[in-house]
Amino acid sequence: MKLSLMTSNIWADVFGNPVRGRDRALMSIVSRYRPDILMLQEAHPHWHECDVMKIGLPALGYAVSAPDLGGNPLNYTPLLYNSNRFEELRSLFRLYSGPNDYLSKSVSGAVLRDKTGGESFAALSTHLYYAQSEKGNEVRRKSAAELAEFIRILAGTEIPAFCGGDFNCDIGSGAFEILAANGIFCSSLYAAERVDFVRTDHKNPRYDAESGLYVPAQPSNKENKYSIDHIVFRGGKIRIGSYRVITDEAAMILSDHCPVLITAEC
DSSP states (O other), X not given: OEEEEEEEEOOOSOSSOOSTTHHHHHXXXXXXXXXXXXXXXXXXXXXXXXXXXXXXXXXXXXXXXXXXXXXXXXXXXXXEEETTTEEEEEEEEEEOSSOOGXXXXXXXXXXXXXXXXXXXXXXXXXXXXXXXXXXXXHHHHHHHHHHHXXXXXXHTTTSOEEEEEEOSSOTTSHHHHHHHHTTEEEGGXXXXXXXXXBOSBOOOOXXXXXXXXXXXXXXXXXXXXXXXXXXXXXXXXXXXXXXXXXXXXXXXHHOSBOOEEEEEEO
């Protein structure tokens, strides 16, 4: 089974950065690349309320997985999938323990089945704690262990699984050591082809209030190994075909993070 998966931190509008305009950038990116799976982070209330999420993406065939939020007011890490191709078998939502601003550090995922071939896999979206300090490193290490357990709860031990998100740490961090110890690996290290292989996070696009338009940011000039946005996978038979950091103008308007797109076979 061949898949394409995209993760994107879409930048919560709490920094003087309204969704309007950036929502059209998200629509442009998704329309162009048409990933089978879309993993979002920082989906602030205004993102959930915008027409792109309510009308535009559903018109392209995307469904939003709707797990039981357990009383949580909002899912900041929604998972979307191509409902023409897949059916949802079960879903999961969990908040990470420890510090959790806006209750946004979470995991949202589903087990999906291909309607034609019958193959099943798990896909999850996540966002780990942000602080770049020893405390932050400790929180992320704990979250990495929790993520491995959440994947096991959702998918068992046999179903292949993918998880995309803003991990707020690079592949050399302790969190990734814990993931690797649980058989979870970063796709950037295994891709047969790499496109625009730069660091994913970058300076903010600038909002011009007078014109109501965004001035695109510039892609990072740093190496991809310093990225904090990743798509990881679990499953020995998974093969990563391509890994792309999307640096289109729309991506540089959308957020302070570039989307990451991979193709995989499992």
